[in-house]
Amino acid sequence: MTDLVATVKTAPRGRSLWDDARRRLLANKAAVAGMIVLFVLVMAALIVPMLTPYTFDEINKNDVWVPPLTGAHLLGTDSLGRDLLARLFKGLQVSLSIGAVATSVSLIIGVAWGATAGYLGGRVDETMMRIVDVLYSLPFIFFVILLMVTFGQNLILIFVAIGAVEWLTMSRIVRGQTLTLKHKEFVEAARAAGLGQGAIIRRHIVPNLLGPVVVYVTLTIPAIILAESFLSFLGLGVQPPMASLGTLIANGAQDMELAPWLLIFPSVTMVTTLMCFNFIGDGLRDAIDPKDR
Amino acid sequence: MLRFLLRRLLVAIPTLFAVVTLAFFMMHAAPGGPFDGERALTPEVERNVKAKYHLDLPVWEQYGLYLKDAVHGDFGPSLKYKDKTVLDILHENYLVSLVLGLSALTLAMLIGIALGVVAALRQNRPADYGVMTIAVLGVCIPTFVTAPMLVLLFASILGWLPTAGWNGGALANLILPVITLALPQIAIISRLTRAGMIEVLRSNYVRTARAKGLSEMRIVVRHALRAAVLPLVSYLGPACAGLITGSLVVERIFNLPGLGKFFVISALQRDYTVVMGMVIFYAALILVLNLLADIGSALLDPRVKLA
Numbered sequence: 073m074t075d076l077v078a079t080v081k082t083a084p085r086g087r088s089l090w091d092d093a094r095r096r097l098l099a100n101k102a103a104v105a106g107m108i109v110l111f112v113l114v115m116a117a118l119i120v121p122m123l124t125p126y127t128f129d130e131i132n133k134n135d136v137w138v139p140p141l142t143g144a145h146l147l148g149t150d151s152l153g154r155d156l157l158a159r160l161f162k163g164l165q166v167s168l169s170i171g172a173v174a175t176s177v178s179l180i181i182g183v184a185w186g187a188t189a190g191y192l193g194g195r196v197d198e199t200m201m202r203i204v205d206v207l208y209s210l211p212f213i214f215f216v217i218l219l220m221v222t223f224g225q226n227l228i229l230i231f232v233a234i235g236a237v238e239w240l241t242m243s244r245i246v247r248g249q250t251l252t253l254k255h256k257e258f259v260e261a262a263r264a265a266g267l268g269q270g271a272i273i274r275r276h277i278v279p280n281l282l283g284p285v286v287v288y289v290t291l292t293i294p295a296i297i298l299a300e301s302f303l304s305f306l307g308l309g310v311q312p313p314m315a316s317l318g319t320l321i322a323n324g325a326q327d328m329e330l331a332p333w334l335l336i337f338p339s340v341t342m343v344t345t346l347m348c349f350n351f352i353g354d355g356l357r358d359a360i361d362p363k364d365r
Numbered sequence: 366m367l368r369f370l371l372r373r374l375l376v377a378i379p380t381l382f383a384v385v386t387l388a389f390f391m392m393h394a395a396p397g398g399p400f401d402g403e404r405a406l407t408p409e410v411e412r413n414v415k416a417k418y419h420l421d422l423p424v425w426e427q428y429g430l431y432l433k434d435a436v437h438g439d440f441g442p443s444l445k446y447k448d449k450t451v452l453d454i455l456h457e458n459y460l461v462s463l464v465l466g467l468s469a470l471t472l473a474m475l476i477g478i479a480l481g482v483v484a485a486l487r488q489n490r491p492a493d494y495g496v497m498t499i500a501v502l503g504v505c506i507p508t509f510v511t512a513p514m515l516v517l518l519f520a521s522i523l524g525w526l527p528t529a530g531w532n533g534g535a536l537a538n539l540i541l542p543v544i545t546l547a548l549p550q551i552a553i554i555s556r557l558t559r560a561g562m563i564e565v566l567r568s569n570y571v572r573t574a575r576a577k578g579l580s581e582m583r584i585v586v587r588h589a590l591r592a593a594v595l596p597l598v599s600y601l602g603p604a605c606a607g608l609i610t611g612s613l614v615v616e617r618i619f620n621l622p623g624l625g626k627f628f629v630i631s632a633l634q635r636d637y638t639v640v641m642g643m644v645i646f647y648a649a650l651i652l653v654l655n656l657l658a659d660i661g662s663a664l665l666d667p668r669v670k671l672a
Contacts, residue, residue: 206380211651213610214644218388221632221640222395298507305509305614306629318509325513325618329521339510346505 093283096359103355110348113341117165126155128162129313140333148333150323154313160337163315164345170231170300170316171293177235178292182242183285187273189243190250201247204240212237213299220308230309234299238292245288249281283360290353294346301342317342366663373659377652384648388641389431393424395637440642445634451642454627461531461623462616466608468543473550473604478594480551481558482585485593488563496555503552508611512545512618529620542619546611550604557600561593568592598662602655609647 097103121128125144132153140148140156147156189200216233223229253259254277262272301318303309310316317338324335415421422430434441440451484496519541520528532538565571566589574584612625620626624643631639 202376205376206383210380210384211606211609211644211647214647215387217628217632218391218640218644221635222391222637294505301507302509302610302614306617307633321509321513325509328513328517332517335513335517339514343502343506343510346507347501350501350505 093356093359097355100355100358102351103359106348106351106355109344110352113164113345113348114168117161117168120161121158121165124155124158124161126158128154128158128315130154130158137331139331140337147337148331150331150334151327156334156337159315159320160341163317163320163338164341166310166314166316167297167300167318167342167345170227170234171297173231174235174238174296174300175289175292177232178237178239178242178296179285179289181236182239183246183278183281185239186243186246186248187250187277187281190247191254191269191273191277193251193254197247201244204243208240213302216299216303217306217308220303227310227314230300230303234296237299238296242285242288242292245284246281249284250277253277253280287353287357287360290349290356294349294353297342297349298346317345369663370660373656377656380652381645381649384645385432385435386428388645389428392637392641393427395635435645440645441638443631443636443639445631445636445639451639454639455624455643455646458622458624458627461621462612462625465539465542465546465612465615465621465623466605468539469546469550469608469611470601470604472543473547473554474597476547477551477554478558478590478597480555482562482590482593484555484559485562485566486585493559496559500552500556503548506548508545508549508614509618511548512541512615515541515545516618529618531621538619542615542621545618546608546615549611550607553604554597554600557597558593561596562589565589565593595662595666598665599658601661602651602658605654606651609651 126132132149132155135143135145135149135153136151138145138149138153140146142148145155145157147160149155150159185200185204189197216237219229219233259272259276262276267275297317300309300316301321304316304318305322307322310319312319320338321335321342324331324338328335412421431441438452443449443451443454446454480496480499484493487493516528519526526541527538530538571584571589574588579588609625612623613629614625615621616623616626617629628640628643630636631643
């Protein structure tokens with residue numbers, strides 16, 4: 073017995089799939105750069121709005137159209153004398169949190185729907201995926217616009233509407249994975265041990281779906297940030313004086329000849345954020361997806 | 366083929382039905398009625414008006430009537446333009462969007478395929494990395510960033526092109542909007558072409574062609590390209606959906622009198638009927654284009670099984 077314990081202790085530690093994935097991810101320069109930049113951006117979005125001497129909605133009648141690096145405003149001010157630095161990071165904060173919340177909504181719906189359909193199979197699966205097919209062919213951005221028009225624009229609605237739109241692909245991915253997982257031996261073992269279907273889905277199927285889901289989540293966040301900014305740009309998203317990257321770009325575009333900095337700083341921030349997510353997503357896919365190994 | 370068509374119709378019809386139903390009930394849930402003007406109507410007038418538009422009927426009967434009219438292409442009157450129906454508005458504004466969309470699609474196809482081929486032939490060399498960088502940027506830079514940036518550079522600073530306006534469809538006015546619309550599509554098309562080309566160039570029949578001693582040019586254009594761009598046909602549907610979405614932003618920024626601009630204005634003015642009608646129209650359009658793209662790719666590519 074003690075011999076056995078000793079052998080187990082001295083035996084070389086196996087490399088788990090996640091160790092491999094981490095190693096591959098860290099070897100991907102673009103993904104690592106993306107993670108570092110994104111970390112800085114997220115921290116800045118959390119901290120900078122608290123540190124700026126001006127708040128994002130503070131109107132300074134005496135400091136209108138101040139160019140960047142002149143005077144008290146590092147990034148200049150807009151037509152109402154609002155500090156662009158404060159507004160920019162507030163906007164980033166709003167855009168990132170919409171991305172995070174709406175992605176969570178889509179994650180919950182998508183995983184629940186896909187795992188249930190895939191696990192139960194048969195007619196339930198058929199019906200559930202047919203519904204997804206039907207929803208898939210709808211141009212959803214138009215429905216979000218419709219929602220915004222008929223029910224007015226509030227932040228919660230934007231979260232839910234965009235999240236509810238983006239779960240379809242997630243549910244397809246999860247269903248496909250579940251179908252292959254449910255025939256694995258450990259699921260059989262769990263069933264033989266007398267575990268209920270709900271518990272099997274929760275404890276054995278969902279944790280094993282993590283890989284592809286994580287990849288898809290990192291690609292959903294930028295899509296959602298983009299969708300929100302698109303709405304805000306059209307004047308249907310976040311309402312003033314609240315800022316999001318989309319509203320900032322929209323306002324900047326109106327005054328770009330007079331004050332190009334109002335367009336350039338938010339645009340650069342937006343593009344940088346989206347690129348970080350895309351690099352991380354691509355890196356994760358290469359690291360986790362066993363197909364390309 | 367017939368089976369496939371039937372299957373697709375079986376999905377398309379409930380989809381359209383779902384669109385109309387969602388649109389109708391959203392319209393009814395919207396606060397305020399269509400005839401809440403600044404001036405209150407007298408009870409008699411209100412009753413007559415409501416009877417005219419069937420607003421006095423129970424909701425499900427109104428729904429039935431709306432469904433019937435929608436099937437006949439009648440989406441009701443505009444609330445802001447009292448003398449126009451939604452259909453009039455579609456009819457008056459579609460041309461600009463059509464010209465814009467088709468030009469952008471053509472441009473995106475030409476440039477995207479060319480870039481993709483170059484990247485595939487020079488795989489893992491500077492030209493390839495260059496193209497792939499453009500592809501990443503094209504996906505990450507949204508239309509509403511490209512458009513103002515292009516205007517700032519080419520119109521405001523350099524003064525080469527007009528900042529906005531339609532001007533009867535003059536070429537100078539078209540250049541910037543078309544480029545803006547095409548850029549994200551160029552990015553995706555070049556990626557797809559590159560992937561297709563790389564796969565095809567490894568295949569046996571290309572090796573045979575090479576062994577026969579054909580020139581590289583002939584191999585690429587006549588043999589490889591044809592097979593490599595086939596997957597693009599099925600991308601045409603999503604591409605059109607992307608162009609339609611993009612047109613909302615582009616027509617607004619460049620102040621072009623097309624459907625996209627009208628849709629956004631109606632949305633901001635809460636012209637419910639117009640917004641509903643146009644959502645249904647766009648949904649139907651995208652469904653039809655997707656169907657056509659799938660049929661097209663099946664007709665051209667014998668490997669695609671119509672299931």
